[in-house]
Amino acid sequence: MSAFLQQCRHLLGSDHVLETAQDMAPYLNDWRGRHTGSALAVLRPASVEQVAALVRACAEHAVPIVPQGGNTGLVLGSVPDSSGRAVVLSLGRLKRIRKIDVANRTMTVDAGCILAEIQQAAAAEGCLFPLSLASEGSCTIGGNLSSNAGGTAVLRYGNTRELCLGLEVVTPQGDIWDGLRGLRKDNTGYDLRDLYIGAEGTLGIITGAVLKLYPQPQASITALAAMDSPEQALKLLKLMQDYCGASLTGFELMSRICLALVAQQFPALPQPFAAGHGQYVLLELSSNESEQHAVALLERAIGAALDGAIISDAVVATSVAQSQSLWQLREHIPLAQAKAGKNIKHDISLPVSRIPEFIATTAPLLEQAFPACQLVCFGHLGDGNLHFNVAPPEGVGHDAFLANQAAVNRLVHDSVQRFGGSISAEHGIGALKRDDLAHYKSPVELALMRSIKAALDPQGIMNPGKIL
Structure with missing residues (x-):
C-alpha cells in the first residue's frame, strides 16, 4: 500500500493524510464509545475534485472507503471495521456555503458544513433551515443526508430527504455527478437524488447539496x-x-422515567411540575403571523385539552429562556442515559x-x-418515531445486562414488525443493524437493494459492511 499512500500524499499533501494511531483516533471511535x-x-x-481523485486512486488499488462527516x-x-484495510475519507474540510438564493428559497452547501452553521447562515438572510438535532453543533449536512436524519421538526418540515432539492456526488468510479439543481419540479427520469439520500455512503460520496429554505416564523x-x-x-x-x-x-413524547432520569443526573435543570405524571408531551407552535396569533392558538388548544380531561396540567413558556429550559428537558434525556450507564x-x-x-x-413482554x-421511552410522537431504550434493573451491572442485547433487540424488533x-426511523442501519x-x-427488497x-x-x- 505504500504506492497508494504516496499517491494520496501527492494529491492532498502529507498533512492531510493521517497515518499515526494518535492522529487517526478521533476518526476511528464511534460516537457512543462502543x-x-x-x-x-x-x-x-x-x-x-480531490475527493474524486482519491476515489479513483482507491478504485485503482482496491482500497475500501469509509466516508465520514461529523462522526x-x-x-x-461512519467508522471502519477492525481489518485495517479501509481508508476513512473525512469531508470535514469541505465546509463552504456556496450560494444562498433567497428568492428561490435555497442554499447550496458543501457536505462538510456543520448543521448549526447552516442554520445560522440561513437566519442571517432572514430564512429558516428547519432541520434540528441534538448533535447539530458537530454533525455535518453530508452525514444528515447520508442517513436521512429526522430531528424534532419532521412533523412540519419532513426528514432531511424532504429538505434537499439537489446533490453533488462522487461515484465509486471517481466521476462527479453534478445534480445541484434548485428545482421543485424535475421529472426527467430516475430520481438519483433520493437514491443517494439515506444510502449511508454505500453508493457514492455526497459532496454538496441544494437545501430548501423557509420563511423565519414570527414567533415560536x-x-x-x-x-x-x-x-x-x-388524543x-x-x-x-x-x-x-x-x-x-x-x-x-416523554415518559415519567425520562424526566426522572434527567432530574437525577442534571438536578440544576428546573422541573416544571411538583408532582410526577405518567407521560409528558413537549410541543411547539410556530406562527408566520405574530406572537399573539401563536399564543391564542396554543391557549385555545390547551384549554380544550384540559376541559376534555386529555391532559392533567400544562406549562406554557412565556419567554425564550423558558422555552429553551423546556427543550433542555427533552434534549438531556440521551445525556442523562449516558451518564447513568449503558443501555440498549x-x-x-x-x-x-x-x-x-x-x-x-411490548413493555410487559x-x-x-x-x-x-x-x-x-421518548421520541417524536407526531411522526411515529420512538426511541425505545432498555436500561438494566437497579443494581445490575450495565456490561452484564448488555449481554442480553441480541435477545432484547429481537423481542422489540419482532413487536415492531407485528x-x-x-x-430504523432516523439513525440508519450502518453495521449495527x-x-x-x-x-x-x-x-x-433485499434483492433489489x-x-x-x-x-x-x-x-x-x-463503505463495505454497512446496510448490506
Whole structure:
C-alpha cells in the first residue's frame, strides 16, 4: 500500500493524510464509545475534485472507503471495521456555503458544513433551515443526508430527504455527478437524488447539496403538557392538529422515567411540575403571523385539552429562556442515559395510531423476559418515531445486562414488525443493524437493494459492511 499512500500524499499533501494511531483516533471511535475500528489512513480532501481523485486512486488499488462527516452516528455507519484495510475519507474540510438564493428559497452547501452553521447562515438572510438535532453543533449536512436524519421538526418540515432539492456526488468510479439543481419540479427520469439520500455512503460520496429554505416564523411558542398515558398523548396530538394545523411544528413524547432520569443526573435543570405524571408531551407552535396569533392558538388548544380531561396540567413558556429550559428537558434525556450507564437503544417507527398499543404490548413482554428492566421511552410522537431504550434493573451491572442485547433487540424488533413498523426511523442501519435488516426485510427488497449496490459499486469499495 505504500504506492497508494504516496499517491494520496501527492494529491492532498502529507498533512492531510493521517497515518499515526494518535492522529487517526478521533476518526476511528464511534460516537457512543462502543467500537474502535482500524484504518490504513484518514484522508482529508478540501474539494470535490480531490475527493474524486482519491476515489479513483482507491478504485485503482482496491482500497475500501469509509466516508465520514461529523462522526455523530449511532449505528457504526461512519467508522471502519477492525481489518485495517479501509481508508476513512473525512469531508470535514469541505465546509463552504456556496450560494444562498433567497428568492428561490435555497442554499447550496458543501457536505462538510456543520448543521448549526447552516442554520445560522440561513437566519442571517432572514430564512429558516428547519432541520434540528441534538448533535447539530458537530454533525455535518453530508452525514444528515447520508442517513436521512429526522430531528424534532419532521412533523412540519419532513426528514432531511424532504429538505434537499439537489446533490453533488462522487461515484465509486471517481466521476462527479453534478445534480445541484434548485428545482421543485424535475421529472426527467430516475430520481438519483433520493437514491443517494439515506444510502449511508454505500453508493457514492455526497459532496454538496441544494437545501430548501423557509420563511423565519414570527414567533415560536413552547409548552409542556402532562397526562397519564400514551393514549391521551395521541388524543392530544389529534386535538393540536385540529386546532393548529401546520403551525404545530414539534410534538415530543416523554415518559415519567425520562424526566426522572434527567432530574437525577442534571438536578440544576428546573422541573416544571411538583408532582410526577405518567407521560409528558413537549410541543411547539410556530406562527408566520405574530406572537399573539401563536399564543391564542396554543391557549385555545390547551384549554380544550384540559376541559376534555386529555391532559392533567400544562406549562406554557412565556419567554425564550423558558422555552429553551423546556427543550433542555427533552434534549438531556440521551445525556442523562449516558451518564447513568449503558443501555440498549432502539430507533423505531410505527403508524402513529398504533404507538399506544405498541407500548402497552411490548413493555410487559420486556418486563416478563428481563424482570425489573427499565424502559426509557421518548421520541417524536407526531411522526411515529420512538426511541425505545432498555436500561438494566437497579443494581445490575450495565456490561452484564448488555449481554442480553441480541435477545432484547429481537423481542422489540419482532413487536415492531407485528405492528407494521420499521427497525430504523432516523439513525440508519450502518453495521449495527445490518443483520437485523437482513432478518426483517423481504427477500424481494433485499434483492433489489443488492442489485443497486452491485450496479453502482461493482468493486464493493464504498463503505463495505454497512446496510448490506
